[in-house]
Amino acid sequence: MGLRPALGPADVAGRRPAPRDPRRQRQGRLRPSGRPLTAAGPPESAAVASLGAELEALGPPGGGIIDAHTHLGLDEDGRSLDLASLLRQLDEVGPDAAACVFALHDPQRHPAYRAPNDRILAWAAESGGRLFPYCRLDPADDPVGEAQRCLGLGARGIKLHPRAQAFGFGNAAAEAIFEVARDAGVPILIHAGRGMPRMDPLADLALRFPEVALVLAHAAIADQGMFASRLAGHPAVLYDTSTLSPADVVELFARVPAERIVFASDAPYGQPDAGLFLTLRAAAYAGLDAGERALVAGGTMRAVLEGGPPPSATAPRLAPDRLVNGRLARVGTYLAMAFGGAMGAGPPLRLPPAMPGVVLARAACRDPDPGAAGPALERVDGLLAAAEQLAAADADSMPAFFLLRAAAVIAATEPLPQP
Numbered sequence: 001m002g003l004r005p006a007l008g009p010a011d012v013a014g015r016r017p018a019p020r021d022p023r024r025q026r027q028g029r030l031r032p033s034g035r036p037l038t039a040a041g042p043p044e045s046a047a048v049a050s051l052g053a054e055l056e057a058l059g060p061p062g063g064g065i066i067d068a069h070t071h072l073g074l075d076e077d078g079r080s081l082d083l084a085s086l087l088r089q090l091d092e093v094g095p096d097a098a099a100c101v102f103a104l105h106d107p108q109r110h111p112a113y114r115a116p117n118d119r120i121l122a123w124a125a126e127s128g129g130r131l132f133p134y135c136r137l138d139p140a141d142d143p144v145g146e147a148q149r150c151l152g153l154g155a156r157g158i159k160l161h162p163r164a165q166a167f168g169f170g171n172a173a174a175e176a177i178f179e180v181a182r183d184a185g186v187p188i189l190i191h192a193g194r195g196m197p198r199m200d201p202l203a204d205l206a207l208r209f210p211e212v213a214l215v216l217a218h219a220a221i222a223d224q225g226m227f228a229s230r231l232a233g234h235p236a237v238l239y240d241t242s243t244l245s246p247a248d249v250v251e252l253f254a255r256v257p258a259e260r261i262v263f264a265s266d267a268p269y270g271q272p273d274a275g276l277f278l279t280l281r282a283a284a285y286a287g288l289d290a291g292e293r294a295l296v297a298g299g300t301m302r303a304v305l306e307g308g309p310p311p312s313a314t315a316p317r318l319a320p321d322r323l324v325n326g327r328l329a330r331v332g333t334y335l336a337m338a339f340g341g342a343m344g345a346g347p348p349l350r351l352p353p354a355m356p357g358v359v360l361a362r363a364a365c366r367d368p369d370p371g372a373a374g375p376a377l378e379r380v381d382g383l384l385a386a387a388e389q390l391a392a393a394d395a396d397s398m399p400a401f402f403l404l405r406a407a408a409v410i411a412a413t414e415p416l417p418q419p
Contacts, residue, residue, distance in 0.1 A: 066298035069264035075104035139173035193218030228255035240264035245411035253286035254318035332363035
């Protein structure tokens with residue numbers, strides 16, 4: 001889910017990016033998160049302020065962040081994002097942060113996604129080189145012709161959404177799209193999140209096209225175990241981190257090489273700073289050093305976008321069986337209940353149904369005998385307290401939801417290895 005209210009349809013068409021802040025241009029390091037942290041206002045505590053500092057400390061010192069999964073335009077579900085807003089969100093994680101971008105499930109997608117794809121290409125041209133445009137295809141509506149047209153106009157990849165377009169992969173149309181990607185040397189990003197049936201046919205197709213860089217979106221949660229097992233020998237399969245549950249991203253580091261994991265937010269349904277915090281905390285928990293985290297944050301994706309192979313794969317960093325602190329596990333369980341409440345009430349996202357889970361999570365934090373988890377429980381409780389105050393003032397508070405997400409990430413990734 002997103003961390004900001006969706007923009008209305010009138011905000012999408014043709015707006016140019018806001019003037020760049022020269023102070024941001026001069027900064028070479030990752031900025032602490034902007035709006036979700038600073039917008040928290042009076043309830044913000046030292047624990048809240050520490051999120052931005054931690055994000056900066058974990059991020060690549062030289063920049064180079066690439067969000068592998070963002071959208072622009074309008075979706076039939078009412079979500080939307082314009083160019084200026086996406087660039088502002090990217091500014092919050094780095095002055096040179098870039099993104100792969102493609103169309104939403106646009107009401108004007110017929111014929112062949114042509115109009116939305118043209119808008120994506122135009123917005124990318126206006127972005128100062130910060131956006132890598134992908135063409136979105138419908139396998140039932142001239143996918144090869146549209147792919148070739150867009151690639152000729154500068155598209156850098158292909159996006160497929162089998163749930164939205166209601167298609168599978170065991171057919172000639174899907175194979176023809178992979179042939180186009182192979183011949184052009186561009187990646188294909190495919191929805192592999194909620195709402196999907198078993199995805200073995202996609203694994204079959206990927207194995208027939210090992211030359212094609214395949215980005216499995218949403219940590220491949222629709223069939224993560226199957227993909228991790230069957231595509232273990234694939235030279236160019238990547239897993240993006242645009243998912244809500246920290247457990248799904250942590251488990252990626254136990255199932256696949258770190259060099260096959262790429263940061264992603266799913267904007268406007270997610271937000272770059274929140275997605276990067278989850279990704280980098282999980283990477284640090286898995287023991288990745290600064291250079292390795294830089295690959296996850298953008299280096300691996302850049303290599304693929306430039307037409308090369310991803311970095312050489314190493315063994316997964318986390319063991320299949322890991323010790324879990326029971327006190328933090330209770331907190332994480334109650335926050336998962338909270339997210340279910342907030343999401344089940346929408347769209348739009350609503351915080352009041354999440355609050356019973358938050359109350360239970362705070363109760364778990366108030367353990368008089370916290371043991372080694374004491375500092376983490378105290379930090380999580382501070383975040384949850386601030387979120388409660390924000391939600392009491394605004395039932396749609398996206399900064400409050402950011403704090404709930406950050407609390408869940410911390411509970412799932414403690415302790416971090418010491419450098």
